[in-house]
Amino acid sequence: MGAWDHPARGHKRFIDVHCWSNRGFGRILLPGHLGWWSPKTWAGPHTEPTYPEIVEYLCCKSLGTEAGFSLQGVSPSDLGGSPFMQRLAEIFRRYGELRRTQDVGNEIRARLAEPGCEFKLRETDYGEPYFRPIHTETHTLSVEAGKEAVWRVRNPHRRQALRLRIEGLLSVEPYASGRGVVLAQFRQPGEFSDRSSFERILNSGKRYSYAASAPGMSLEVGPGPLTTPAGDPAGRVLACHRSHEDHVFSSAEDDAYSLCDHGERTHRLRPAHWARVGRRFVPPANLGQAEALGVWIHGDGKGELLNLQLNGPDHLDCVCDHYITVDFEGWRYCELVEPETDRFEAHSWPYNRCVYKTYRERFPYGQLAQLSL
Numbered sequence: 001m002g003a004w005d006h007p008a009r010g011h012k013r014f015i016d017v018h019c020w021s022n023r024g025f026g027r028i029l030l031p032g033h034l035g036w037w038s039p040k041t042w043a044g045p046h047t048e049p050t051y052p053e054i055v056e057y058l059c060c061k062s063l064g065t066e067a068g069f070s071l072q073g074v075s076p077s078d079l080g081g082s083p084f085m086q087r088l089a090e091i092f093r094r095y096g097e098l099r100r101t102q103d104v105g106n107e108i109r110a111r112l113a114e115p116g117c118e119f120k121l122r123e124t125d126y127g128e129p130y131f132r133p134i135h136t137e138t139h140t141l142s143v144e145a146g147k148e149a150v151w152r153v154r155n156p157h158r159r160q161a162l163r164l165r166i167e168g169l170l171s172v173e174p175y176a177s178g179r180g181v182v183l184a185q186f187r188q189p190g191e192f193s194d195r196s197s198f199e200r201i202l203n204s205g206k207r208y209s210y211a212a213s214a215p216g217m218s219l220e221v222g223p224g225p226l227t228t229p230a231g232d233p234a235g236r237v238l239a240c241h242r243s244h245e246d247h248v249f250s251s252a253e254d255d256a257y258s259l260c261d262h263g264e265r266t267h268r269l270r271p272a273h274w275a276r277v278g279r280r281f282v283p284p285a286n287l288g289q290a291e292a293l294g295v296w297i298h299g300d301g302k303g304e305l306l307n308l309q310l311n312g313p314d315h316l317d318c319v320c321d322h323y324i325t326v327d328f329e330g331w332r333y334c335e336l337v338e339p340e341t342d343r344f345e346a347h348s349w350p351y352n353r354c355v356y357k358t359y360r361e362r363f364p365y366g367q368l369a370q371l372s373l
Helices: 012-026 052-065 078-082 085-103 104-115
Strands: 031-035 068-071 118-122 127-136 197-200 206-211 217-227 232-243 248-250 268-270 277-287 292-302 304-307 310-313 323-326 331-338 368-372
Touching: 012 052, 031 052, 052 068, 052 085, 052 118, 078 085, 085 118, 104 127, 206 248, 268 310, 268 331, 292 323
Parallel strands: 031 068
Antiparallel strands: 118 127, 197 206, 217 232, 248 268, 277 368, 292 331, 304 323, 310 368
């Protein structure tokens, strides 16, 4: 049970979510499974490479929870011409051999199964396997002119050498390149006016809907008094929260998962604070290869979370989130390339009842139905 398809991004978070969902299978005396896994190198901004520490994380959770997984997209031809794939294959081999030939104690399994805990499989001088705790962090650096870029991390383990991987990310054409597609200009009242509920059908055939805002929340978008540094008119986004005791169906990190329906969450009534307003495109807009977003924001430094969300047509039920934390004051130009994944679980959004919408599916940029704030 639990043979989900492989994710395209947010791998470690996806593995933790999958392990959490598998806990229910013990109640019906069935072994859990961590799904199909297809190691990836570079496949565009919507697919994160499957780096060695991700494979090791998968193997540790598999060993810790006593759940298998199935590889796909791995063949002799893949391995022969790719040193990267050969490196991953060696990790799979070592863990597979450990599972077949040696017993791992319950105390060690319990440590390996802990969400967020990372290890590397090593051998002593006598050939005995052991697990070394490690700690990894990811930091995305975008250097602004005239500002110092500082990243502070804390190693929870004993003193050791630092190791870094530097990954070059995609660049974006300048705001004024002339090759962009204008999605919103904030010049007319009512440009963002769609507050209709979303009606969705899950893979299981179940229907659910969610409103444009949680109880007590409201959101208005309209022309504002400022002009961007690029000389364009700016809109004003005004979100308000009134004291309210009503609860609403929304997601949380402790969501239960259906035992029978593939990758589907069971939302509960809980307090939540989100609001949405959208601009619809009829017919759907074709963005071509303009897959990055550029936006000027005049921040008030209050720490709001702004989500610029792309919505696909109803029959595709696709969303592509882009988060901006407004922890700054004054103007800032924000470039948004990769879809947001890792932080989804930390917020009480009402959508994504099926985990694939955030972790797996690619957004259809030729069929943009709505831009939501």
